[in-house]
Amino acid sequence: MKKPRLRIKQSQSTFAEGNARWTNLDLDPVPLHKRKWGPLSFIAYWISDAFNAATWQFASSIIAVGLSWRESLGIVALSFFIISFVISANGAVGAIYHVPYIPIVSRVVLALFWFAIQNVNGANAVRAMVGAIWPGFLAMPNRIPEREGITSNGMVAYLIYWVVQFPFLCLRPDRLRWLFVVKSVVVPVAWIAILVWAFVAEGGGGMFEQRVTVHGAQYSWVFSASMNSVLGNYATLSVNQESDFSRYSRVSPKWQLLYIPTLPLIFTFISFIGISASSAGQSRYGAPIPWDPIAHLSNWSSRACRFFGALSFALASLGVNISANSISAANDLTALFPRYISLRRGQVLCGVISWCLVPWRILASADSFLNFMSAYAVFLGPMAAIMLWDFWVVKRRKYDTLALYQAQNPVYWYTWGVNWRAVVAFLVGVGPNLPGLVHSVNAGVRVGVGLHPYQFGWLLGFVGTSVVYVVLSGGGAVMAEEVYGEGSVKDGSGL
Structure with a gap:
């Protein structure tokens, strides 16, 4: 009997010569014939990524803490205007050199957990879909103990969602463009229909009449904390946009600038839909504002509307x-274990691990764990800052591509494999946020004014790390001499 092949096919390119243990076909720079992502692909990707339940709830949840709908939409727009610069700048590296980013073990863990949790959100939508077709499904007797955080019909819905999602885990990123295109058409149409209903049926509801209920210093801290929350939700993409998708670009890196005007517009518009639908739902059904969109559409009398709404x-x-999750995890797992894991295997592994994490129990009982997951942005802000300034200022937009694939190459080996400047800058960016992070995980720990830096932790970490890293690197002069030699300029972009 032939033994299964555990090792994957290794790269035969120049980048793998004498170094096969560090790369494979998925990690090599993307060859020209596989660079298929153009402007429309990236626009579809971002529209697809923006239309999700979290974006729907952004502004609505900000209203719940005391701000009005105007401030809420302003915070969403400002937050995405800020982070769009970071996404655009870091994405340009992949668009120029077509290489993945270095493995980040912490990002693997984060992506795995969020993948599992998003599975539960998707399963809730499937549960509503099946319930719309077969009402008896929602009345199915529950055989699972309440402490598990999931019902019998919820588990069936989770299995259905997981099985439907699994084939997509077997596709490489360059072959997923059509999925994002389909989603960028179907979901916006459905949600715009919900927006029309909100104004036709209830005139938008009463939420638009609400006023700000916090004032003075409290207003400032609530504003900062809300903006930090929005930034934190997409902090991951400010790090992984480079490695995951922009490397498949077939157009000029200047197209990355498209994100700066489009991301704030798209995300703010979706948040407006969420506000309108929640407000109209409160007026129509006389219940507390249903921030959860699935809870909102479950009130609809039309089974067809419930089905297609849940489908979206x-x-x-x-x-x-x-x-945002499975491909991120797969990229880093591939970089960590290139002999045994490819992008396809990495995504499949991500899907299998999602069962082991029992995410329904996390959502049901582990509030402190979810707070920590949301607070993870305080680490990603400094990471994004180091990536951005290392390329645009320190390395002066020049990377030696071949040296990136050679272990202990003096160009990027630094001091025993560690860039101490990046480590110091990272610690400076994260340090002030740690007291607030501890308090968010365990509210019983009193930190006093130490909570305030955490309330704008992403911005604080990003700015602090940026200044320290650039200063320690001598504004680029020190690192340029270490990497390329004094007075030399090396362009590694010629593939």
Whole structure:
């Protein structure tokens, strides 16, 4: 009997010569014939990524803490205007050199957990879909103990969602463009229909009449904390946009600038839909504002509307889970174990591990763990800052591509494999946020004014790390001499 092949096919390119243990076909720079992502592909990707339940709830949740709908939409727009610069700048590296980013073990863990949790969100949408077709499904007797955080019909819905999602985990990123295109058409149409209903049926509801209920210093801290929350939700993409998708670009890196005007517009518009639908739902059904869109549409009397509405959220969850979680985990697992893991195997492994993490129990009982997951942005802000300034200022937009694939190459080996400047800058960016992070995980720990830096932790970490890293690197002069030699300029972009 032939033994299964555990090792994957290794790269035969120049980048793997004498160094096969560090790369494979998925890690090599993307060859010209596989660079298929153009402007429309990236626009579809971002529309697809934006249309998900979290974006729907952004502004609505900000209103719940005391701000008005105007401030809420302003915070969303400002937050995405800021982070769009970071996404665009870091994405340009992949678009120029077509290489993946270095493995980040912490990002693997984060992506795995969020993938599992998003599976539950998708399963909730599937549960509503099946319930719309077969009402008896929602009345199915529950055989699972309440402490598990999931019902019998919820488990069936989770299995259905997981099985439907699995084939997409077997596709390489360059072959997922059509998924994002489909989602960028179907989901916006469905959600715009919900927006029209909100104004036709209830005139938008009463939420638009609400006023700000916090004032003075409290207003400032609530504003900062809300903006930090929005930034934190997409902090991951400010790091992984380079490695995951922009490397497949077939157009000029200047197209990355398209993100700066489009991301704020798209995300703010979706948040407006969420506000309108929640407000209209409160007026129509006389219940507390249903921030959860699935809870909102479950009140609809039309079974067809419930089905297609839930279908849009299931598709939204599927698209964002692939783009933001499974591919991120697969890229880093591939970089960590290139002999045994490819992008396909990495995504499949991500899907299998999602069962082991029992995410329904996490959502049901582990509030402190979810707070920590949301607070993870305080680490990603400094990471994004180091990536951005290392390329644009320190390395002066020049990377030696071949040296990136050679272990202990003096160009990027630094001091025993560690860039101490990056480590110091990272610690400076993260340090002030740690007291607030501890308090968010365990509210019983009193930190006093130490909570305030955490309330704008992403911005604080990003700015602090940026200044320290650039200063320690001598504004680029020190590192340029270490990497390329004094007075030399090396362009590694010629592939």
